[in-house]
Amino acid sequence: MWKLKQLLITLMSGQPITQISVEELAQRLSSHDPSIQLVDVREPQELAIADIKDFVNLPLSEFSDWAEQIPTRFDPDAETLVLCHHGMRSAQMCHWLISQGFTNVKNIAGGIDAYSRLVDPSIPQY
Numbered sequence: 001m002w003k004l005k006q007l008l009i010t011l012m013s014g015q016p017i018t019q020i021s022v023e024e025l026a027q028r029l030s031s032h033d034p035s036i037q038l039v040d041v042r043e044p045q046e047l048a049i050a051d052i053k054d055f056v057n058l059p060l061s062e063f064s065d066w067a068e069q070i071p072t073r074f075d076p077d078a079e080t081l082v083l084c085h086h087g088m089r090s091a092q093m094c095h096w097l098i099s100q101g102f103t104n105v106k107n108i109a110g111g112i113d114a115y116s117r118l119v120d121p122s123i124p125q126y
Contacts (some may be wrong), residue, residue, distance in 0.1 A: 001045045007040050008080075014095070017091055017094045017095065017098075017106075017107045018106045018107070019087075019106065019107050019108075019109040020081060020103065020106040020107070020108055020109065021109055022108060022109065022110055022114045022115040022118050022119050023118065023119060025081065025108055025115065025119070026119045026120070028081070029052070029054070031090065034125055035078055035079065036078070036080075036081060037056075037074050037078050037079065037080040037081070038052075038054050038055040038056060038074065038080075038081055038083070039055065039056055039058055039074075039080060039081070039082045039083065039090075039093065040052070040055035040056065040057050040058070040082075040083045040084070040112075041057075041058055041059060041060045041082060041083070041084050041086050041089050041092075041093045042057070042059065042083070042085055042089070043059045043061060043113070044057065044059060046085060046126070048060075049124055050112055050123045050124045050125070050126060051112075051123075051125045052112065052114060052115065052123070053081060056073075058093075060089055060092065060093065067103075070097070070100060071100070074102075076097075076100070076101045076102045076103060077102075077103050077104065078104065079104045079106065080097060080102055080104060080105045080106070081106050081108055082094050082097070082105065082106070082107055082108060083111055083112060083115075084108075084111045084112070085111045085112060085113055085126075086110060086111045086113050087107060087108065087109050087110055087111045087114075090107050090108060090111060091107045094106070094107045113125060
């Protein structure tokens, strides 16, 4: 399934997006590195069910509300990790960030669903 998702992402964009596993994410979060930018593109009702601390919520459905703020809210050269439920919406966001000049964007493979299954079972699945 993971390989199929990666293939679809590559085919849709013409270029692969760098992926980070949920295990790598857990290691990065435990390092408390303040230079990492964490973006969650899920909807507010999804966050109400399950979330990971320190992610900035930018729901894709509200794109027109926050798109113009991106250059001032985030550093385009800092490592930016993007999360969604399974990894597809976050891949879309990664492509958009790259198109806006971001240079170090990574999609969190499997999203919060994989994180709750493989890293932190206290996070509810939905």
